Amino acid sequence: MPKYGSIEGHNCSVVENWVATYSDPIQVANGETIELDGRVDVWDGHTWLWAKNLEGKEGWIPDCIVSNEAPFKATESYSAMELTCRKGQSLKALRVLHGWAWCSDENGKNGWVPERNLHMINRS
Template sequence: MQTYTVIKDYQSCYPDPIVLKKGEEIFYGKEDTQYPNWIFCKSIISKKEGWVPKQILSSPDVSSKAIVLQDYSAHELTVNKGELLVGLKHLNGWTYCKTKTEEHGWIPTEHLFLISK
C-alpha cells in the first residue's frame, strides 16, 4: 500500500455511482478520450450509468452488450488538498484509495502526491 497526500481538491462527479456484480450484463458505450480504457456503461439491471474500466469487461457483442468480469463500484472520493489517503490500486490514470474514515473510492491520480510506499 502507498500513502498519498492530496495536492488538488477533487469533487465527486457521480453522487449515485454505478455498482456492478461479476457476471452482470451491461450496455457497452463509448470510451473516454481524457482517460483511455474507461468505458461509459449502463447497467441492464439498475439502469445506472457510469465509467467502468475496460479491463473488467468482456468484449461487447453485436448488440453492444458485455459481461462484467469482477465486482466493481464507480464511487469517487470527494477530497481536499492536504488529506492523506492510502492507495490500493491504480488503473487508467485513476487511483482507488481509502480515507482515514475508511471510505473507499476513486480519484484521478494527478490529484495525488506519493509520500511513501
C-alpha cells in the same frame, strides 16, 4: 510525480482538491451483463465506456473490465464511487486502475481519486 502505478499500496498526500462527480454512481458485479451504447471517452490515455447495469444505472466504466464479445459482461466487480478530498489530506491508495486510485481516508471512507491528484508520501 510518481511513475504510473507506483502509488498502489502506499500512503499519499492529495496535491489537488477533488470533488466526486456522481452521488449515486454505477456499480457492476463480476459476471453481470451490461449494456454499452457506444460512447467512449479517453481520459489520461485510458479508455472508458458508457455502460448501463441491470438496475438501469448508467456511468463510465474502464474498458479493461468488460468482456470482448456480446452479451457484454463485467469481468470483475466495480464501483465508480469517487472520494471527495482536499489538498493536503492523507489517503491510502489501495488499488490503481486506468489513471485512478481507489483510496481510503482517515475515516475509512473509500472511493476513486485521479492518480494525478496524489503524491506518494516518502517513507523514512
